[in-house]
Structures are given as structure tokens and as C-alpha cells.
Amino acid sequence: MNYKVGKSSKRDLSDAVSEATAGLKSPKLILFFSDVKNFETYTIKIRDKFENSIILGSTTFAGFCRDGAFKDTLLVMGIEDGIECYADVLEEVDKYPLKYIDRVNNCIDKFNNITNTVCFEISTALISCEELVLSTLNSVLSEKNIPLFGGSAGDQGKAERTIISFNGTIYENACAFVIIKNLNGKIKLYRENIYKPTKHYFTATKVDVRNRIVYEYDNKPAAKVTAEALNTTLENLPKYLDSYPLGRIIGSDMYITANQMVTEGNGMSYHARVYNNSKMVLLEPDDYKNVISETIEKVKKDVPNPSLAIMINCLARSMLFENDGYLNEFAKKMSNALGNYIGFAGYGEQLNEQHFNQTMVLAVFE
Template sequence: MMEYRIGRSRKQQEEQAVKEATEGLVNPKLILFFSEADNFTKYTVDMKNLFPDSLIIGSTTFVGLCKEGAYKDTLIVLGIEEGIECYGDVLEEVDRYPLKYIDRIENCVKQFKNTQNTICFEVSSALISSEELILSTFSSVLVDKGIPLFGGSAGDRGNAEKTMISFNGKVMEKACAFVILKNLGGGIKLYRENIYRPTKWHFTATKVDIRNRIVYEYNDQPAAQVMAKALNTDIKNLPSYLDSYPLGRLIGNEMYITANQGITDHNGMAYHARVYNNSHMVLLEPDDYKEVLRRTREQVKRDIPNPSLTIMIHCLARSILFEKDGYLNDFAKEMGNTLGNYIGFAGYGEQLNQQHFNQTMVLAVFE
């Protein structure tokens, strides 16, 4: 049986906020916490001082989510005391050479007698285009062991200023903190939801800068021109469409959302996830997101009628959209009606197994 507590606090004094948000925790094996950037460093230090023997991972976020609602400028904490086995560490230099730290992943995996019902959760620094390098490093170890991965890039207030993560009392800006955890009471099921649908416009990336996430040409034509034509506009007015019309990267029968970042020199298009040469892309348009969410909740309810716990990664862009529509708080509560107790954060990207993508919700639901 999983024993845990989810708490939160808006107290201005950081030490008091940590005590309020962790009230009732005695000796947690694992703590996950999310907050705004302003107080994040102090939360990190105070949390480790209060629970020196716990494995503690934190991330900055646009908003904290739980069954009671959506909370900004709030410390939100999950502490798990029983029902899991877990080991964690951190990858450093993720913008250049995370592979140098692959032994830290291997050492965590070796601690388990078996990896049944085991999953890897990670949070990474955002805005440095490091996610694909990080996933490649994890895949080198986890794929052979059959351990799924899910996680997200850190968030901020939505102004792309600064994101941070922390591991066991230390704040980091170019790193990835991770925990490999085993559910001792059952399985763990992963869900990926997008609220966009394909249009008739399909493209092939024919000239790309993979590392900098730029596509210069689709179908051998300037990428921005191709996009503008598909949206029945011109390049001057194209930026006003970019938030609502992302692209989908097609891999077999799967589609992963790639968010637009902007127009570059020479009418290229910059993105928030990598597009590879010869990638097959489809222009997306908004779907009825409340209907999509209803179907997701129904699917989870059929699969796992009474979840023990859920961890949610909810894209910052989705959170901003829901907030603009006055729906963000209701969304959080409605998800709670299906998931029960859950904790979520919103950042600049989502990861599932070997893929990094955007504008998506990822759920890890524990039986």
C-alpha cells in the first residue's frame, strides 16, 4: 500500500512554507516539489535540512497542480513514505555531454533485484535545447532493462527567463535530476494526450539544423513560406498563428507535437523540439480540448478505477491556454475527480521514453 502526502503552502517565509507543505511527513523515501523560481533556492536548502535522509528532487514551474486546483506562486510537495523502492541521481553538463554521467543511471538500476513495475521520472533544465541529449543517455541504459521513462523540462512564469532544478539540496541550471522508482503495490501506466488534430497539410523537412532546432526548408521550399501558405496568410502575419498551430512529427503510427518558437533568418522556422532531416510533419489545429480531456479521463478510469497516485506533466503552453479561457483551475479539479490524489507541474517540454515533445499532457498513474 502506497503511503504519501501531497501538501502546499503560500507562506511568504520560505522555512515556514516548507514546514507547512510537508506537515505530516515523517521519513519520506522520496520528495518531489515544485514552485516558482523566486523562492526555489531557499526551498531546496530548507527541504534538505528538514529531511536529510530523503531523496529530494525539485523543479521550477509555471503552476502547481493537484486535485484541489491550480496554484501559482505556491510550493507544492509530494512525499512518499511507503510503497516504493527508489534510487536517484543527477546528470550534469546536459547541454554538452550528459553521457559522461551515464554510470549514475547504471548504478541506480543495479540497486533493484528486478525492474518489474519500475519507471524513471526525470526533470531537466529548460531553454538550453538539451532534452534530446538527455533522452539518448537514458535510453542507452533503460531500453535494455525495459524501464519506461517520463518527465518534463522545468518551467517559469512563462517569460522564458530562468528555470531551475534541484537534487538533494543543490540547485542546478544545466542538469537533469532523476529517480528510478518501483511501485511495490502494482503497475504504472503511462498516458500521453494532445489537444490538437491533424490538418490536410503534410510536409517533409528537407534542410535542417538539428542541434539548434531549426528547419530551413520543407519540401525544398523556405519553411516559413510553406507554413504561411498552409495557414492562408503571409510571413509578416505568420507569428500570430504560431501558438495555436504547432506541427506534429510523425513516427510510424505515433505523432509528437513540436511547438513553434519563431521565424529565423532566411525564412526558416525554429522549434522547441528537434526536427530531423526527412522528418514527416503535419500541421495541427486546435481540437475541442474539453472533449479530448473527457475521453482521457474515461480511458484512465477504465484502466485503473482507483489509482493510488498520479504524477502529471502539463505543458506550460497548455496551462497558459487553459488559464486564458478561465479553465485552468476547473481542469485541475476535474482531473482530480478521476485521478484522486495527484501532483503536477508545467514546464517547457514533456518527455516519454525516447521522445521529447511539447504542448502535451503526460500522466504516470500508479495502481
Template sequence: MKFSVGKSSKRDFKEAVSEAAAGLVSPKLLLFFSDVECFEGYNEEIKGRFKDSIILGSTTFAGFCKDGAYKDSLLVMGIEEGIECYADVLEDANRYPLKYVDRVQQCVQKFGNTKNTVCFEISTALISCEELVLSTLNSILEDKEIPLFGGSAGDYGKAEKTLISFNGSIYRNACAFVIIKNLGGKIHLYRENIYKPTAHYFTATKVDERNRIVHEYDNRPAAKVVAEALNTTVEGLPKYLDSYPMGRIIGNDMYITANQMVTANNGMAYHARVYNNSQMVLLEPDDYKKVIHTTIETVKKDIPNPSLAIMINCLARSMLFEGDVYLNDFAKEMSSALGNYIGFAGYGEQLGQQHFNQTMVLAVFE
């Protein structure tokens, strides 16, 4: 596979793109990630320079590559050989993305076969669109057994504005997707949790799914139930919310659901949907460096010589690592398993049918 990853911290858009995309001529697929402030400027310059390429971009809290973690910077990955890919965009993502489902179908139909194929998607965040987007994409992808992974766009961590880009157009309410066939081997997908279950399990018994609010666990006010489990009061609960997310249990799998806030009526608002009768577990922090080491060793064993990799590392995880002065080391350590890779940090992660939070998702190409 022929590709390159580049970066630039220059704020002159032309100079930054020249530096980050040095050596790229006409990539089949170009991914780029940057801070919100310069995103539109970088996008315009990239659009003008790579008119024949499929281009997907997203705002991010930080960009990742083998050299480290970068804020207020532009990161670019251009793939010139070794893949076949087709892409499009789902608009009106928070209301009716299904209106554009034919765009997914048309992309899938262009492949002779879909062996060793994956769908990568980026959605704008802060508009609760992810579950609608996933159901739309998977209505086509699942029939062809094409797995999906992706993430929600990010910003500085203040939940103010996120943007994505598709082929030079900027969107505030959309999902850009690209279906990629690896011509050189398989594509492996991974999901990493750095939180572990406590002994406290609940059933969601009164739920506002669309607004991501659980009003009751086990027929009692949700905030009171969670507060009791943490041995605190409802008033004291907010200080625990970042460190003690919930886990939504589906079969043998557990997906992290990040707390948003305590609502006025002692409900709990979340950053991903919880469904009525969902089985939930209160989570607590695990030894994250040990977990990351295990992930690295697993990837190394599965794919000794990866060609490229794409990472989505949740914004909340990234902020945690940054607070521990570990974010840069984390990015470098991941390269021992991923090789030359690119990554971004946003407000949610997606894998298969599920949208979740505070997680790392990896796609590693043989």
C-alpha cells in the same frame, strides 16, 4: 502506498515547508515544485528538514493537485511506503550528459528486478538539452525495459530562468532522475494531445537538428510553406504560431513540436528537434475539454483505484487554460481520475525516446 500531497502559498520558507510537508517524517522520495522566485529558499529548507530522503524539485509555471492549480506556491509530494527508488543527476546536460551515464547504470543495478518500474526525470529548460538527456538515460533504461517519462522545468512563461534541485543542490544545466519501483502494482503512462492534424503534410528536407531549425520543407523555405498552408504571409505568420504547432510523425504516433519563431532566412525554429526527412503535419486546435474528458474516462477505466499520480502539463497548455479561466477547474477535474496527485508545468514533456511540447503526460500508479 503511504504518501501525502501538501501545498502552501506562504512566502516565509520555514512556514511554507512546515505547512506543505505537514505529517511527513522520513519520505523515501520527496518531489516539490514552486515558482522561480522562492525556489532556492524552499529548497534549502526542505534539504535541512529531510536529510535522508531522495529529493527532486523543479521551478514551474503552476503546480497542480486535487484542490486546483497554484501559482506562486509550493507543492510537495512525499512517498513514505510502497516504493523502492534510487536517483542521481546528469550534469553538463546541454553538452555531454553521457559523461555521467554510469550514474544511471548504478541506480538500475540496485534493483533486484525492474518489474513495475519507471524513470521520472526533470531537466532544466531553455538550453536544448532534452534530446541529449533522453539518449543518455535510454541507453541504459531500454535494455532493462524501464519506461521513461518527465518534463522540462518551467518559469513564469517569459523564458528567462529555470532551475531544478537534486538532494538540496541547485542546477541550471542538468537532469535529475529517479527510478521508481511500484511495490503495489503497475504504472500506467499516458500522453494527451489537444491539437489535431490538418490536411497539410510536409517533409523536412533541410534541417539544423542541433539548433532545432527547419530551413526547408519539401525543398522550399519552411516559413513560406507553413504560411501558405495557413493562408497568410511570412510577415503574418507569427500570430498563428501559438495555436498551430507542428506534429512530427513517427510510425503511427504523432508528437507535438511547438513553434518558436520565424528565422531571418525564412526558416522555422522549434522547441524540439526535427530531424532530416521527418514527416510533419500542421496541427490545429481540437475541442480540448472534450479531449480531456476522454482522457479522464480512459484513466478511470484502466485504473479504477489509483494510489498516486504525477502529471506534466505543458506551460503553453497551462497558459491557454488560464486565458480561458479553466486552469483551476482543469486541475480539479483531473483528480476525478488521478485521485491525490501532483503536477507541474514546464517547457517540454518527455516520454520514452521522445521530447515534445504542448502536451500532457501522466504516470498513474496502481
């Protein structure tokens, strides 16, 4: 597969685009990530330079590649060949993404066959749209057995504004998606979790699904149940919320649900939906360096010669690594398994039917 990953932190944004896209001729697909401040200008300049390419962009907390983790930097991946791909956008995703479902069908209909195909999507964050986006995309993709991976856009961690772009147009209430066929082999998807279950299990018994609030676990106020499990008081509970997320158990799988805050009436609000009767478990931090090493070994064993890789590393994980002085080392270390990859950090991760948080998702192309 012929592709390039480039980056630039030049102050002059035209120069930055030139540096980050140096060597790209006529890429079939461009993915780019940057800070919020310069994103709209980058969108227009990249579009003007590559009018015939499919271009998806997102704001991010940090961009990742084999050279490290970068903020206030434009990061670009351009894929020249080795793939076939078609893309579009779902709009009004906080309410009516289903109105745009024909755009998904139209993309799939362009392929002669859909073996070794995956859907990559980026949604705007902070509008609780992810579950609606997934149900819309998967209503088409799951029938065709096309797996999905993606992430919600990011910002500097202040939860103020996230933006995506598709082919030069800016969106703040949308999901851009691209269906990619690997012409050279399979595509493997991975999900990494650096939290482990405690002994505290609950069942959600009173829930506001749409607003992502659980009012009761096992018929008791959710915040009180959580505080008790953490052996702390309601007043001190907020201090623990970043480090002790919950796991939503589905069959033998567990998906991380990040705490947002304690609500009125001692409910708990989250960054992903919890459904009535969901089985939940309180999580605690695992030895994350150990977990990451295991992931790298697994990927290397499964895909010894990756041609391309895309990573979504949750914003909360990225902030944790940054506070530990590990973020740059983490990005470099991942290239042991992924080679010359690209990644971004946002407010949520998606894999197939599930939206979750505080996780890393990888797509590795053979």
C-alpha cells in the same frame, strides 16, 4: 501506498515548508515544485528537514493537485512507502550528459528486480538539452525495458530562467532522475494531445537538427510553406505560431513540436528537434474539454483505484487554459481520474525516447 500532497503560499518560507510538508515523517521520495523566486530557499529548507530522503525539485509555471492550479505556491509530494527508488543527476546536459551514464547504471544495479519500474526525470529548460538527456538515459533504460517520463522545468512563461534541484543542490544545466519501483502494482503512462491534424503534410528537407531549425519543407522555405498552409502572409505568421504547432509523425504516432519563431532566411525554429526527412503535419486546436474528458474516462477504466499519479502539463497548454479561465477547473477535474496527484508545467514533455511540446503526460500507479 502511503503518501501526502501538501501546499503552502505563506510569505515566510520556513512556515511554507512546514505547512506543505506537514504530516510527513521519513519519506523515501519527495517531489516539490515552486516559482523561480523562492525555489533555492525551498530547496535548502526541505533538504535540512528531510536529510535521509531523495528529493527532486523543479521550478514551474504552475503546480497542480486535486485542489486546483497554483502559482507562487510551494507544492510537495512525499511518499513514505509502497515504492523502492534510487536517484541521481546528469550534469553538463547541454553537451556531455553521457559522461555521467554510470550514475544511471548504479541506480538500476541497486534493485533486486525491475518489474513495475519507471524512470521520472526533470531537466533544466531553455538550453535545448532534452534530446541529449533522453539518448543518455535510454541507452541504459531501454535495454532493461524501463519506461521513462518527465518534463523540462518551467518559469512564469518569460523564458528567462529555469532551475532544478537534487538532494539540496541547485542546478541550471542538469537532469535529475529517479527510478521508482511500484511495490503494489503496475505503472501506466499516458500522453494527451489537444491538437488535431489538418490536411497539410510536409517533409523536412533542410534541417539544423542541433539548433532545432527547419530551413526547408519539400525544398521550399519553411516559413513560406507554413504561412501558405495557414492562408496568411509571412508578416502575419507569428500571430498563428502558438495556436498551430506541428506534429512530427513516427510510425503511427504523432508528437507535437511547438513553433518558436521565424528565423533568418525564412526558416522555422522549434522547441523540439526535427530531423531530416521527418514527416510533419500542421495541427489545429481540437475541442480540448472533450479530449480531457475522454482521457479521464480512459484512465478511470484502466486504473480504477490509482494509488499515486504524477502529471506534466505543458506550459503552453497551461497558459491556454489560464487565458480561457479553465486552468483551475482543469486541475480539479483531473483528480476524478488521478485522485490525490501532483503536477507541474514546464517547457517540454518527455515520454520514452521522445521529447515534445504542448502535451500532457501522466504516470498513474496502481
